[in-house]
Amino acid sequence: MVGKQLLFASILISCSLFVIGAAQNPVVEMNLISLTAYQLDSQDLMQGMGMDLKVSLPSENSGNVRGEVALRTTYNSLVPTPIASVDDIIYKAYLRARFPSFRLTAGKTRLSWGDGMLFNAGDILYGSSSVSVDLTQAELRSKTDWMVSINYPMGFFSFVEAVVLPPMTEKAEDMGMGLRFYTNAGETKIEGGYLTKDESGRVHKFSTSLQGNIGPDWYFASSIAIDQTNPNASDIQESWMISGGLFHMQYLSGDRNVSLRLEILSRPFGTWKFASQSEESCALLLYPELVYSPTGSLSYSLRAILSPLDLSTLVTAGASWSVFEGFSLIANIAAPFGESGDLFNWDESSAAALTLGASWIY
Known part of the structure; x- marks a missing residue:
């Protein structure tokens, strides 16, 4: 339950940044997958869902100062990973000055x-x-x-x-x-x-x-x-x-x-x-x-x-199939x-x- 609440909070933060930084052309990368796993030791067959969400707000590629803010969160229902702090969500937040x-x-x-x-x-x-x-x-x-x-x-x-x-x-x-x-x-x-x-x-x-x-x-x-x-x-x-x-x-x-x-x-x-x-x-x-x-x-x-x-x-x-621009179907074993x-x-x-x-x- 805690993991789902933190995931939901991350999505809300990402959406907020999307609205705030709309003028900066944010990039959203979203992976949604179905997971099926089999453990030979216990002979258990498990099924779940996973998600990887990344929202990036890069600066314009010009000028003497450039930077990027990127938030990232992942969720796997088979192996829940708790988010300990905001730092776990901040993937990148930097500037480069020339x-x-x-x-x-x-x-x-x-x-x-x-x-x-x-x-x-x-x-x-x-x-x-x-x-x-x-x-x-x-x-x-x-x-x-x-x-x-x-x-x-x-x-x-x-x-x-x-x-x-x-x-x-x-x-x-x-x-x-x-x-x-x-x-x-x-x-x-x-x-x-x-x-x-x-x-x-x-x-x-x-x-x-x-x-x-x-x-x-x-x-x-x-x-x-x-x-x-x-x-x-x-x-x-x-x-x-x-x-x-x-x-x-x-x-x-x-x-x-x-x-x-x-x-x-x-x-x-x-x-x-x-x-x-x-x-x-x-x-x-x-x-x-x-x-x-x-x-x-x-x-x-x-x-x-x-x-x-x-x-x-x-x-x-x-295997990866790029069906449409920016949209791909993926499969892995x-x-x-x-x-x-x-x-x-x-x-x-x-x-x-x-x-x-x-x-x-x-």
């Missing part, structure tokens, strides 16, 4: 450090290594946070970026700070990053990323974390992550095209045994993706997260495959799921 010698960004938004759709060791701001993701979403990593950043250009393809993150504890000493350097060497992008923040104790994170093209686009990243209070070689080794990927889109005759992506995440000092794996110490993960579009309005996708060391996987297959104790398995919290629904952007 000064003669630097760029200022302030508010709640997302900075993209490193490269990778699912696995990105260079993303030390938010972390892009978790396998607890919804593979049916177009954007697999979309976490935003409050921040202030300054971007200082050093040429056409080089800049330095500093970022300040407000403390979660309201104590000034727990404030987070980061620095990123970005440049090009020939046709290769080079990026280095540093972040210090409080994570139940202050940690220092370092990352490096490379990106280029050899026919397919390729990208590589690596990062480590050092605990300030008790730094030791064992913890640093366990924090070391390496990610990489290849992406290629092939255009065929007519309107057909096919895109292929393969990403890898490795923890060199993780568990390399051919046995059941845990997410925190899994030494090797793969993310293959195949998208085929026979026409400009129809596409089929196949995504999976593979854990080769325990031979378990999470697979999602989907997802299921884990693995034995008890594996990274992906049929336990009491896992289920095969079928989703049928519609997406409307206006």
Whole structure:
């Protein structure tokens, strides 16, 4: 009941902003889906409804100051998620000001450090290594946070970026700070990053990323974390992550095209045994993706997260048909495959799921 009340309040807020900001051409994105899930462990067949609503009010794409306010709320009747605060509804609320010698960004938004759709060791701001993701979403990593950043250009393809993150504890000493350097060497992008923040104790994170093209686009990243209070070689080794990927889109005759992506995440000092794996110490993960579009309005996708060391996987297959402008019909089926104790398995919290629904952007 509380979840429905909060959802209703979110819709009212969104509608109010729509009226208030009508002159700013707000964009509404609404996904309505029917959920059917089957749990092998309990042999329960469940059915419910889900919704994802996003209302964006972007500023005009001109001038020295731009910004956006976006509210977002989701609801799943099978797995209700309580809304703890207004911050859970505010997805984005930021401004970008262009000064003669630097760029200022302030508010709640997302900075993209490193490269990778699912696995990105260079993303030390938010972390892009978790396998607890919804593979049916177009954007697999979309976490935003409050921040202030300054971007200082050093040429056409080089800049330095500093970022300040407000403390979660309201104590000034727990404030987070980061620095990123970005440049090009020939046709290769080079990026280095540093972040210090409080994570139940202050940690220092370092990352490096490379990106280029050899026919397919390729990208590589690596990062480590050092605990300030008790730094030791064992913890640093366990924090070391390496990610990489290849992406290629092939255009065929007519309107057909096919895109292929393969990403890898490795923890060199993780568990390399051919046995059941845990997410925190899994030494090797793969993310293959195949998208085929026979026409400009129809596409089929196949995504999976593979854990080769325990031979378990999470697979999602989907289809999207753009029927009218801004309106699409979507279908997805997802299921884990693995034995008890594996990274992906049929336990009491896992289920095969079928989703049928519609997406409307206006």
